[in-house]
Amino acid sequence: MEALMVEKVQSSLGQFMPRNALFLCERLCAQFPAEINQQLLATCYLQNNQAYAAYNILKGLKMPQSRYLFALSCYRMDLVKEAEAALCPPNEPNSEVPNGAAGHYLLGLVYRYTGRKKAAIEHFTQALTADPLLWVAYEELCALGAAKEAKECFGDDVAPRIHQQHCSDMTSKNLNISIDKRGLPSNAETEQPLSSHYLTATNHFTPYDTPSPTAHQFQISGNAVAPPPLNRNLMYLNNNALGADSPTKLNSNATGQVHRRKYVDESKLRKVSERLFESGTRRSTRNSNKDSTPNPNPSTTVNGPHPSLPGNRLFGSYNSTSRSLNALRSVTLRRGPNRSLENFDEGRRQDVYEEMWTPSENNLATTNPCSTSSMIDARSTEQDRVGGVSVISSHDSRLLAGIKELLELLRILGEGYRLSCLYRSQEALEVYHTLSEQHFNTGWVLIQVGKAYSELFEYAEADRFFDLAHRLSPHTLEGMDVYSTVLFHRKEEMRLSYLARELASIDRLSPQAWCAVGNCYSIQKDHETALKTFQRAVQLDPRFAYAHTLCGHEYTAMEDYENGIKCYMSALQVDERHYNAWYGLGVVYLRQEKFEFAEHHFRFAYRINPMSSVLMCYLGMALHSLKREMEAVEMVERAMEADPKNVLPIYQKAQIMVSLERYDLALEELHQLEGLVPKESTIFALMGKIYKHLNMHHKAMFYFGVALDLKPPAADVAAIKAAMEKLYLPDEMDDE
Numbered sequence: 001m002e003a004l005m006v007e008k009v010q011s012s013l014g015q016f017m018p019r020n021a022l023f024l025c026e027r028l029c030a031q032f033p034a035e036i037n038q039q040l041l042a043t044c045y046l047q048n049n050q051a052y053a054a055y056n057i058l059k060g061l062k063m064p065q066s067r068y069l070f071a072l073s074c075y076r077m078d079l080v081k082e083a084e085a086a087l088c089p090p091n092e093p094n095s096e097v098p099n100g101a102a103g104h105y106l107l108g109l110v111y112r113y114t115g116r117k118k119a120a121i122e123h124f125t126q127a128l129t130a131d132p133l134l135w136v137a138y139e140e141l142c143a144l145g146a147a148k149e150a151k152e153c154f155g156d157d158v159a160p161r162i163h164q165q166h167c168s169d170m171t172s173k174n175l176n177i178s179i180d181k182r183g184l185p186s187n188a189e190t191e192q193p194l195s196s197h198y199l200t201a202t203n204h205f206t207p208y209d210t211p212s213p214t215a216h217q218f219q220i221s222g223n224a225v226a227p228p229p230l231n232r233n234l235m236y237l238n239n240n241a242l243g244a245d246s247p248t249k250l251n252s253n254a255t256g257q258v259h260r261r262k263y264v265d266e267s268k269l270r271k272v273s274e275r276l277f278e279s280g281t282r283r284s285t286r287n288s289n290k291d292s293t294p295n296p297n298p299s300t301t302v303n304g305p306h307p308s309l310p311g312n313r314l315f316g317s318y319n320s321t322s323r324s325l326n327a328l329r330s331v332t333l334r335r336g337p338n339r340s341l342e343n344f345d346e347g348r349r350q351d352v353y354e355e356m357w358t359p360s361e362n363n364l365a366t367t368n369p370c371s372t373s374s375m376i377d378a379r380s381t382e383q384d385r386v387g388g389v390s391v392i393s394s395h396d397s398r399l400l401a402g403i404k405e406l407l408e409l410l411r412i413l414g415e416g417y418r419l420s421c422l423y424r425s426q427e428a429l430e431v432y433h434t435l436s437e438q439h440f441n442t443g444w445v446l447i448q449v450g451k452a453y454s455e456l457f458e459y460a461e462a463d464r465f466f467d468l469a470h471r472l473s474p475h476t477l478e479g480m481d482v483y484s485t486v487l488f489h490r491k492e493e494m495r496l497s498y499l500a501r502e503l504a505s506i507d508r509l510s511p512q513a514w515c516a517v518g519n520c521y522s523i524q525k526d527h528e529t530a531l532k533t534f535q536r537a538v539q540l541d542p543r544f545a546y547a548h549t550l551c552g553h554e555y556t557a558m559e560d561y562e563n564g565i566k567c568y569m570s571a572l573q574v575d576e577r578h579y580n581a582w583y584g585l586g587v588v589y590l591r592q593e594k595f596e597f598a599e600h601h602f603r604f605a606y607r608i609n610p611m612s613s614v615l616m617c618y619l620g621m622a623l624h625s626l627k628r629e630m631e632a633v634e635m636v637e638r639a640m641e642a643d644p645k646n647v648l649p650i651y652q653k654a655q656i657m658v659s660l661e662r663y664d665l666a667l668e669e670l671h672q673l674e675g676l677v678p679k680e681s682t683i684f685a686l687m688g689k690i691y692k693h694l695n696m697h698h699k700a701m702f703y704f705g706v707a708l709d710l711k712p713p714a715a716d717v718a719a720i721k722a723a724m725e726k727l728y729l730p731d732e733m734d735d736e
Contacts, residue, residue: 002032018048035063042069051076064098084110101131121146132158138414142421145577150414154407162403423609425452443473454486462486477512481546484516488523496520511537511544527554545575552584561588579608595625613643617652624656632656647676663690681712685720697727
């Protein structure tokens with residue numbers, strides 16, 4: 001009963017029916033309250049998004065898998081201290097982290113979100129070492145700016161380790177399948193703890209589960225390989241068909257003994273079949289032939305192979321051997337009782353798990369099938385080693401080739417992602433474009449390409465790739481918050497509104513959807529409503545750093561600098577490398593005329609993203625405000641070289657030249673901007689100020705008028721009109 005219920009629970013989980021799994025698993029735990037059953041119940045709750053229920057079930061349990069699931073429940077409930085205590089008990093400092101690579105990954109997340117970067121990097125590295133294909137661990141290392149080059153993490157030298165883990169995993173799966181076929185006695189029947197393989201079977205549905213490198217391995221020719229698949233070389237015969245009076249069957253039913261499978265190749269099978277049918281017939285066969293009459297249709301006779309046996313396929317492979325075929329038709333196999341009509345104890349799922357039977361050379365009539373198993377093993381070992389090595393070696397070579405091909409793909413994707421996280425966007429784009437067409441035209445890659453273009457402020461290209469990704473994978477929400485920001489900068493109100501509605505219809509509880517809605521209100525200057533929607537995104541996912549930053553931007557736009565600083569600090573608590581939050585703090589301090597604080601935060605953002613011309617420009621503005629003009633000019637010129645299309649550093653350089661009274665150089669830069677952005681009122685307003693300093697009042701009045709015609713913001717309108725009124729007052733020349 002217990003094994004049957006476990007199987008049905010796992011089947012329900014595999015078919016994404018968590019409510020049915022929960023109901024059955026509660027019944028299972030009520031009758032069989034073992035800790036591994038409690039683990040399965042907790043897994044059901046976790047898959048049903050009820051982490052709080054799993055938390056209460058697992059609290060206080062000590063098995064490693066219980067500790068891992070409990071830590072996962074705590075992490076989902078934002079109880080990071082309890083999650084850490086479960087993975088690393090304070091009273092056991094040298095205890096092993098449960099669940100291998102997945103446990104180290106989860107512990108790394110805990111350390112990351114508690115501000116312990118060094119410890120987080122250590123555990124993410126251990127997770128990636130234990131499982132080189134644990135991509136999420138490499139993602140976290142990239143996000144922390146601590147990832148090694150992809151060729152070091154996904155090089156060909158890790159292929160043997162992946163091969164060994166794959167073989168171990170396949171071995172464990174085959175063992176679990178064998179257990180599922182045989183059934184498992186319940187605790188009440190055996191009064192023994194359940195097998196460890198049963199625990200492994202339940203772990204199949206555990207999130208972040210990874211195979212253990214210490215699982216059972218088959219060693220052939222020095223290489224760890226999985227057992228060959230079930231094909232014609234794996235032959236089973238039902239021992240019921242070999243003799244109903246066999247004492248072995250009764251003994252196996254009484255004790256739940258597990259029969260061993262025999263792996264034989266074609267050469268061995270041919271020799272066995274020849275000996276079987278040339279050495280004479282069994283006594284039971286001779287007796288039955290005395291009373292039997294010939295049947296013109298051998299395929300339907302009782303004396304033929306049992307209809308339920310795989311022996312029909314077994315010997316069907318050798319129809320070309322007429323001697324074996326004739327011998328097969330002349331042999332009578334005694335039909336045993338039907339297994340479906342037998343009385344099996346509850347909890348015992350003894351299915352058809354057959355064994356190859358080979359008669360003794362000395363006594364074919366009276367040989368016990370089970371007594372010949374050791375002889376078969378000894379006889380077939382040498383043949384298996386000789387005849388099976390070529391098959392296994394071929395399988396190994398194909399497996400290793402596939403592993404190396406996968407590692408090559410991960411090297412490209414990993415290096416591109418690493419460069420993106422280091423904000424070396426142009427290099428990342430070059431790496432992504434080396435992908436094959438089928439991998440490049442996937443949602444994840446197109447979104448990464450769109451992000452790279454957005455970091456380069458090439459919003460048109462970013463828009464194109466985000467749009468391709470959204471059309472290709474309309475259900476994907478990752479990166480859609482950045483896409484909405486791209487549309488915000490392009491002032492695409494209609495498309496932004498449509499995107500927000502579409503994302504909300506896909507998942508109203510996703511922070512990306514609410515960020516897109518907030519950008520819709522922000523582009524309409526409705527900052528209060530935008531702030532509420534961004535706060536809703538934070539409420540849905542407190543670890544979503546970008547939502548915190550967007551809240552800070554809205555507070556800054558409303559000149560609520562105190563709350564803006566709090567939001568930026570919250571973003572940095574989630575991700576200290578989120579340079580947008582450092583930039584936002586710099587802007588706040590710059591407006592508050594706290595220039596030293598502004599310079600500090602701009603410089604920190606610049607260290608994280610040294611390729612951003614905007615950060616260079618704002619750092620130059622802070623240095624200019626601190627009267628460090630030469631450093632400011634150097635930084636602004638560096639920004640102009642980094643992005644010639646960005647007009648902000650050109651305008652800032654003109655302002656610095658005005659403060660240095662280099663009016664000719666300032667006008668030269670502004671005339672260049674006049675052709676690039678002819679509708680920017682601030683350019684013409686600054687030109688009017690310069691001509692006012694030069695006492696060229698007619699030109700100053702002309703450019704002030706042009707600035708007003710371009711309909712600048714209300715604050716700029718008041719400043720321009722005040723400058724026009726004071727045009728002929730020399731004492732007011734330095735007023736802003």
